[in-house]
Structures are given as C-alpha cells and as structure tokens.
Amino acid sequence: MTEHQLPEITTERHPQPPSRPRRTAFAKRENAVAYAFLAPWLIGFFGITLLPMLGSLVLSFTNYTGSFTKMKWVGWKNYVRMFTIDPQYWASVRVTVLYVLVSVPVMLIVALLVAAALNRGIKALGIYRTAFYLPSLIGSSVAVALLWRYVFGRPGLVTGVLGYFGIEASSWINNPDTALYTIMILNVWTFGTPMVIFLAGLRQVPRNLYEAADIDGAGRWQKMRYITIPSLSPVILFNGVLATIGGFQAFTQVYVVSGGTGGPADSTLFYTLLLYQRAFAQSQFGYASAMAWVLLIAIALVTAAVFASGRYWVYYGNEG
Amino acid sequence: MYSKGHRKFGLRRRRGFVMKRVGIGLAALALVATGCSSTGNSSSPTSSSDTPTSGSSPVDSGTGSSSPTDSGSPTSDTPEPTISLSNTGPVSIAWWGADARNQAMTKVATAFGSENGVKVQTQPAEFAAYWDRLTIETAASNLPCVVATNTRTNGQYEDKGAFIPLDDLVNAGVLDASGISETALNGQRNADGKLYTIPHGFWFEAIVYNETMMAKYDVPVPEQGWTWEQYVDWARTAQPKLPAGVYALNDRSNQAVQFQAYVTEHGQTLFAPSNTEVGFTQETLANWFSMWQQARSEGLTPTAELSVQDQQAPAAAALIATGNVLVSTKSDNYLGDFQTGLDAINGGTLRLLGLPTGGAPQAIGSNSWSISSNCEDVKDAVAFINYYINNPSATATMGGQSGLPVNGSIMELEASSPDVDQATKDRIALLQSLEANGAKTDVWPANSSLLETQLKSIAEQVWFGKVSPDEAAAFLIEQVNDALSNNG
Numbered sequence: 001m002t003e004h005q006l007p008e009i010t011t012e013r014h015p016q017p018p019s020r021p022r023r024t025a026f027a028k029r030e031n032a033v034a035y036a037f038l039a040p041w042l043i044g045f046f047g048i049t050l051l052p053m054l055g056s057l058v059l060s061f062t063n064y065t066g067s068f069t070k071m072k073w074v075g076w077k078n079y080v081r082m083f084t085i086d087p088q089y090w091a092s093v094r095v096t097v098l099y100v101l102v103s104v105p106v107m108l109i110v111a112l113l114v115a116a117a118l119n120r121g122i123k124a125l126g127i128y129r130t131a132f133y134l135p136s137l138i139g140s141s142v143a144v145a146l147l148w149r150y151v152f153g154r155p156g157l158v159t160g161v162l163g164y165f166g167i168e169a170s171s172w173i174n175n176p177d178t179a180l181y182t183i184m185i186l187n188v189w190t191f192g193t194p195m196v197i198f199l200a201g202l203r204q205v206p207r208n209l210y211e212a213a214d215i216d217g218a219g220r221w222q223k224m225r226y227i228t229i230p231s232l233s234p235v236i237l238f239n240g241v242l243a244t245i246g247g248f249q250a251f252t253q254v255y256v257v258s259g260g261t262g263g264p265a266d267s268t269l270f271y272t273l274l275l276y277q278r279a280f281a282q283s284q285f286g287y288a289s290a291m292a293w294v295l296l297i298a299i300a301l302v303t304a305a306v307f308a309s310g311r312y313w314v315y316y317g318n319e320g
Numbered sequence: 321m322y323s324k325g326h327r328k329f330g331l332r333r334r335r336g337f338v339m340k341r342v343g344i345g346l347a348a349l350a351l352v353a354t355g356c357s358s359t360g361n362s363s364s365p366t367s368s369s370d371t372p373t374s375g376s377s378p379v380d381s382g383t384g385s386s387s388p389t390d391s392g393s394p395t396s397d398t399p400e401p402t403i404s405l406s407n408t409g410p411v412s413i414a415w416w417g418a419d420a421r422n423q424a425m426t427k428v429a430t431a432f433g434s435e436n437g438v439k440v441q442t443q444p445a446e447f448a449a450y451w452d453r454l455t456i457e458t459a460a461s462n463l464p465c466v467v468a469t470n471t472r473t474n475g476q477y478e479d480k481g482a483f484i485p486l487d488d489l490v491n492a493g494v495l496d497a498s499g500i501s502e503t504a505l506n507g508q509r510n511a512d513g514k515l516y517t518i519p520h521g522f523w524f525e526a527i528v529y530n531e532t533m534m535a536k537y538d539v540p541v542p543e544q545g546w547t548w549e550q551y552v553d554w555a556r557t558a559q560p561k562l563p564a565g566v567y568a569l570n571d572r573s574n575q576a577v578q579f580q581a582y583v584t585e586h587g588q589t590l591f592a593p594s595n596t597e598v599g600f601t602q603e604t605l606a607n608w609f610s611m612w613q614q615a616r617s618e619g620l621t622p623t624a625e626l627s628v629q630d631q632q633a634p635a636a637a638a639l640i641a642t643g644n645v646l647v648s649t650k651s652d653n654y655l656g657d658f659q660t661g662l663d664a665i666n667g668g669t670l671r672l673l674g675l676p677t678g679g680a681p682q683a684i685g686s687n688s689w690s691i692s693s694n695c696e697d698v699k700d701a702v703a704f705i706n707y708y709i710n711n712p713s714a715t716a717t718m719g720g721q722s723g724l725p726v727n728g729s730i731m732e733l734e735a736s737s738p739d740v741d742q743a744t745k746d747r748i749a750l751l752q753s754l755e756a757n758g759a760k761t762d763v764w765p766a767n768s769s770l771l772e773t774q775l776k777s778i779a780e781q782v783w784f785g786k787v788s789p790d791e792a793a794a795f796l797i798e799q800v801n802d803a804l805s806n807n808g
Contacts, residue, residue: 063806065767065806066455066458066459066480067479067480067481069481070479070480070806081802085798085802086799087795088777154625154629171625171629174626174628174629175625176780176784259631259632260448260452261631261776262777263628263631263777263780264624264628264780264783265777265780265781265783265784265786266777266780266781266786277773279455280452280455280456281448281451281452281769281773282769282770282773282803283459283476283767283769284803285459
C-alpha cells in the first residue's frame, strides 16, 4: 500500500472521518467499557487465581505454618524434603499415578463403548443418554462417596450379594489391597461426560465412509478400527486430557471414602489428599505449597506430552 | 487469500498457539482446583447452625449476671474491673463432638444467650473436620470468638497468637476461674508462662470394660496399675473363653494417648523437655508395635480390617459398643456414647479403670475454652466461659460429655447428687483417685499434632504388614522430630 491510499480506505469506512484526538477518546471510552465488562473476570483472575498462586509459590520456599511472624525462608528445603525424605510423598505419587493409569483409559473405553452402543439409532435415546450421564453429575458428590462406603464396605451391597452366593468377601474399602480399586470403579462409573462428547463426535463421522466400507466388505470391527476411532481421535484426545487432569486432582471421593485419612495403610493416599493433610491437618502450608507447585508442573508436563503424542495418532481430517 | 501452503502453516501455528494456551490455562486451573477442592471439602463434613436467641440485639451481660456458684467466688469482692472489653456483634462459639454432645452444647449456648440477652452463633463440627477448620481459620485470623481446644492441641494455636492471654481477666476476676484448682489452671499455661486457655472439662484415658460380659464368660476384671504387658497377658487367658467374633482387646496401637501411657510405664516421656524432639526411644515405639502385632496374630484383637472399620465408626457403633470387644482403652467421656450403643442391644454395662502404666501417674487432659485474638465480643465471650464453667445447670446439661466439671465445688456437688448418673459419679471418683496418685494435666507442645496423625497412619501400615515395627518407629520419629524442630 502506498501512503496516499491509506486515507482513502479510511474515508470509505468512515464517511465523516473523526479527527485524530476524537478517535482516541472514542477508543479510550470503548476500551473503558470493555474493561468494565471484563472487570469481574479480571478481578477474579488476578485476585483469586494469579495472586494466590504467586503467594503459594513464595510460601513454598518458607516454613510457613500459619504465622507470618515465625515464618522463615528455607530455600529449596521443602522440595528437597519432598523428593528425598518424605516416604509418604512417594507413596502418594504411586497411588495417584496408578489411579490415573488405570482409571482414565478404562473410563474412556467404557464411555466409547457405551456411546457406540447408543449411536445405533435406538429408540428413547434421550432416556438412556440421561441415565448414563447422571452418575457424572452426582458421582463426585459427598453423598455418593458416602454411599460407596456402603456398597463396598462390610456389611455392604457387594459383600452381601457375594455372601448370598456363598462367597465370603471382606470389606473392599477396609483392605489396603482393594481400597484403591473401589475408588477407581467410582471414577469409571462417572463416564457420562466423555460418553456424551463421544456421542456427539460419533454423529460427525461421515456416513459415506461407512457405506464405502460396507461396499468393500468391511466387518464391524474393521469399521471401528479404521473409520470410527481415527475419526474420533480428536475427541479421544480431548476426553483423555480432561480425564487425566481430573485424575491427578481427584480428591472429594477419596477424602470421603477414606474418612480423610487416605487409609487403610495409605493405600488411597492421593497426592491431593496428602497435600491437604500436610496443609490443613498439620499446618505445613509451606510444604503443601511446594507440593501444589510440583503437581502443577507435573500436570502441565503430562498434558503437554499427551498433546505432543497427538501428532502421531490424532487425525484432523483435512490434513494428511 | 492464502495459498494452500500458507493455510497449512497457519493452522499448524494456530494449533501450536492454542495448545500452549490450553496448556497454560489448564495448568493454572490445576492449582486453583487443587486449592479449591481442599478448602471446599474441609467444611463438607461439618455442620453449623445459628442459634438466634430471644434477644434481638446484643446487650450487656457482665460477669455479674453469669451465675457464679455458691463456692464463695471472689467476684463480689473484686472492685469493678477497669478492663474495657469489646462488645460488638454476636458471640460465636465453636467446638467439636458427636450428635449428643453437640445437642447438649447447643442447649447450653442457647440457654446462656437467652438468659443474658446475648446473640449466640454456634459452630459445631465433627472431630477431624473441626481441627482442619481451625487451622484455616487461624491462618486467616478469622476464628470464632470462643474456641474449644484441648491439651493436645492448645500449643499450636497459642504459639501463633490465635488466642488472647487471659491472665489479666482471671486476676481481675472478670473471668471467674476461682472454682478451678491452681494446679489445673497452671497446668494449662503455655511455655511463655501465660494462660491462653481455661479448662472446661477434664478427661483421662481409661480402660473401658464390659462388666456384664466378663461375668457371663467368667473372665476376671483387669486390675488398675498393671503394665501393658500384663494387660495383653490377661487377654491371652481371656480369649479362649470368648465366643467367635468377640475379642478380648481393642487394638489401640495407633493412638498416641495410649502410647503415652506405655512410654510413661517405661520411664520415658512423649516429648523431650525442650519440646524440640520426642522423649522416647525408637526401641520403645517398636516394642509397642510388636506387642500389638503379637496380640493381633494371636487373635486377641480384631483383624486389621475390622480395626480400620472401628476407627471410622461413630462411638455408639464402635466394637466396644456392639459387644464385639470386651475391653478397650479410650477417653472416659466416650463412656456415655459406648453405653448408648450397648443399651440398644442389651449388651451389658461398661466400667472404667485407669490406663496400664505400671503404677506410674498417668496424664490427664482437659478440653478448654479460649478467646480468639480476632474476637470482637470479648465481653460476651468471657460471660459465656463463666456461665459454662460455673453454672451448675450448664454442667448438668453437658452431663460430662465434654469432660468432667472443672469447678471443684460443682464436681463435689455432682459426686453426691442423686440426679447424676452412676457412670458420671464413677468417672469423678476415678479421676480423683488418679489425681491422688499424682496424675497431672499434660499439655502437648506446638507442632506435635503430627504425632497423632502419623501414628494413626503408620500403625495401619503395621497392621497390614506393609512395614515392620522397626521401620514404622524410625519413620514416625523422623517425621515428628522434623515438625518439633520448629519449636527450637
């Protein structure tokens, strides 16, 4: 563009071109209005999210136990202690990683299978969809976690049913070898959210691909393997990332099921639960802040890794 | 507009950008959610209720109206105090406890409010959730006016400046502690020499045994003054006489207060005099775990699984309250809850004995009231404490559920009153006999709460054979010493 063309274009857009100062005033006013509308979010973001986050970063280098007068700068001590001394820390990492590795894939597979089953033009789909989605709404509630104690506890639903068939079962929740699996089952049970998203994704898969596959004589499994899953891969990535992040942050269910202890024998001591205990039961806020930052970085890294892996298996249709 | 190549490049870039943004956004969310879920749940198992009283606005309720006892309280002799106390807003009162205790406490608080025309806010919570909440409220300087703590927890709040010193108020007679013995009151003092807490109920750990079942199965009653080893040996002789599903002992190896008695028996203390490290050896703790491990393997105690379940059951559904355990050790003020459970199944009568210490004086604890530093109604807070500790009807309503009366004359009154049940009278008699044996109030230092929580956690690992007694002892001592080192 040459210089003399610029006013021409401007003139076209604004039949009566405002003088430069007036434009600035208008822009300023416009900006002010925009900021006014943004204010609730800005206040929330800076006041409730960013500042406390930075605050916790500072605390993570101190021995803060709830009293600023006694607070001392301890450098990397909290981090060193976490990685080298605190055996409960690694126990909680083991529990959390195992939980994510097992419950996330299982939940996604269950969600995908149920979505595929519901996507076959059955009658009263709305009712089924609602019924399967419902646990997602209530599954993370305290009430359901309490209910879980009665499903897997003793006396409880599971032991009762097994007992009816003459199988002597012990309480799953009070046994350190099985307690974590009861929490995993509770999490898998809340597969409704990814299922609904899968269902929406399945609707987007072009019919003609299946028709072409039918003509080529592909079976049900081949259609699933070569059409459905590649077409759904962006949705799988999305659901996978959300479920992974959710898995690392799981708290409510295990807090209620274990009575806040992470027991029996630390078998359900999730990372977030240990963080909570260190902070709010033992007043080690500095140490807990350090734990929170390590969790944040770990989740960011895992999320980035999952996204990066998408390059090799996520199919966006218009590429390749 | 763009060539195909440009478009592809643009998409890549945009995806990269979006990816980054999503990553950062999720990362931020991660921490917020971590923090949010933590604080959010701290209050979930708790309950709170406002108890508006007949008085619509707070009015003066000086100590004169707080019904001191007839024990010759010096309040009347004391000149009008010159201390000026804040008096705005409702007085909030927080405590922990199960349903029955909460009901009694609410009743006392409501009666105080209506008798004095004071607006009262009650904030009860379940035991574990209560301390989580206090920790947060302390850090935020947002404590209720009147705060219940006990001798195991006082220190950590006092050291953070959460409570106001009460010495001046007590000396001036505004806070009427004249009914409480000097020994008991001084036993509450912080290491800095100041008094931040006023005891409101005495308790002690005790052997709780089912007298009816013992007679039924022809099992002799344990004796006071036994060592823990004798206590477990007694179970060895008792167990063969018991039917399947009934255990001689409750496994209490995860309880710091029981371990304290074991430590006392072995001539050690829970905390070193400096309060910067534990006062017992690793060997003592390992032996404690081993003793219980042996008892468990012999079937004298419930299985590890059952014990876990017992930990989480409400007191009225605990194994001692369902007749599945013959003897337990627990704080005396749980006797009522246990008996309620037993009564429902006609399971017999419970009795108390002092803890096994081999005859050494055992520790006594107290639940106490404090006034928070952020309280804006100190006047009514003081009036409430006066009412609670000195008013016989308040004490009668509580029925010893938050500890036995601290006011000596009220305790005497209850010991002989026909209106007081035999169980409470037995508790009073036992407390007096323990005191006669040299038992004293025992205040735990700041940063010691880890001992209780970590002992529970590590003992469970021993129960399930995840760690050996030696490993457990070394682990626990390392953790607790690290926390206590902050007291230096």
